[in-house]
Amino acid sequence: MNHSTGDIRAVEVCNLTKIYGSGNTEVVAMKDVSFDVAKGEVMALLGPSGAGKSTLLTAIGLINPPTSGRIFIGGQPVMDSDRALVNLAAFRRKHLGFVFQKANLIAFLSAVQNVQIALEINDVAPRAARKRAMELLDYLGVADRAKNLPDALSGGQQQRVAVARALANQPSLILADEPTAALDSGRGRQVMELFRKVARERGSAVIVVTHDHRSLDVFDRTYEMEDGRLGAASIGHSA
Template identity: 55%
Template sequence: MSALGAEALRAEGLVKTYGSGHTALRALDDVSISTRRGEVAALLGPSGAGKSTLLQALGLLSLPEQGTISVGGRVVAVDGQAREDLAAIRRGGMGFVFQKANLIPFLTARENVLLALQINGRVGAPAAKRADDLLGYLELTERAAHYPAMLSGGEQQRVSIARALANEPAVVFADEPTAALDKKRGRDVIELLGEAAHDHGTSVFVVTHDHRTLDLFDTIYEMEDGRLRPQPPVS
């Protein structure tokens, strides 16, 4: 475990309601949280607690109607209104890993990673080298020319991590990334995300049900009924 760096994300007073009237459901109920570069944080809680909603808010995918979100110390959204180009912040500074790898089936592992670079305007030899370095880092060099259907679930998830890390994001969000994997592969995935955080100062934020991997996290949050439990002091 390494020293934590600068603030990566900060959210204050997030409130998100689905529906309205008597069916309104408060999925985020005054949630405040912050993460630092190099920190690997887990978010636990029962199904329906609001974990995915919080991840989507922090990842600027779906803004909550109340609260302030800052990225790298800059306020980017206030009370549901964008203050900056959120798509650009996401593209350049955030990576996402989901339960299913969601690779593009007609592109090879290498091309899936290259595409993430190209979307950010990174092309040619430097992009090719970056893709190959990432595939090497995730021990996928031998699999680079394979299509997703030819890869195991664990390999596909490693490609999706390579893709998420492609543009050196400040923050990587992962929503139940190990749910479809066996114990060993699930642990490998969290270890890889942890290495990325500690080696490259990425802030990693993982929604998980997998208590077998909790020893790999720097910080553990718990949610229930849209509220974040107070954090015990770090010993």
């Protein structure tokens, strides 16, 4: 395994395979994928649609168990094939952050409440959660929209709130699935740079699935996926 930044592996996957269906309808979405990501490292997963990127990301995110293979997060084994070795919900709560193409903010909560709820779910007291949520929104430059509902925010602002939510519990791993697909190139780059900033300053590992080749210089490493297989790593230009 190639560790580009730091010594501790934030995530390590070994021989991950995901097969949907069986018999004539069997589809191999991911085949023998192995890699690791260090703390503070930002990694990109590239590849055409149907290459298996999202399958890999959701497997690491513990919401779509692999058919075979093992997943370690923070050095702890969490999945062995489709068998969970930890309480998945509790593990996600404490160690993982998610950002998607759509911000997926909870529609009936304001921007600050969307971040606050992530903290309260992790047993942070409401007042402290509110304070921390405001700090995160401020860090991401959307504090002035804290009381707005998602409908009243632009796509970029929504995505920043989603990033703030993903950061709320200081996860060791942030998983982002095409987070800039709905944004223009300028705002897309801002979000990518935000991930790098977060990784550098907070020590989280970040895995980003993207089609956007214009921001590849932001990443420490990029992998190309095709037909469910992971290609060789390319070292980025940002280090």
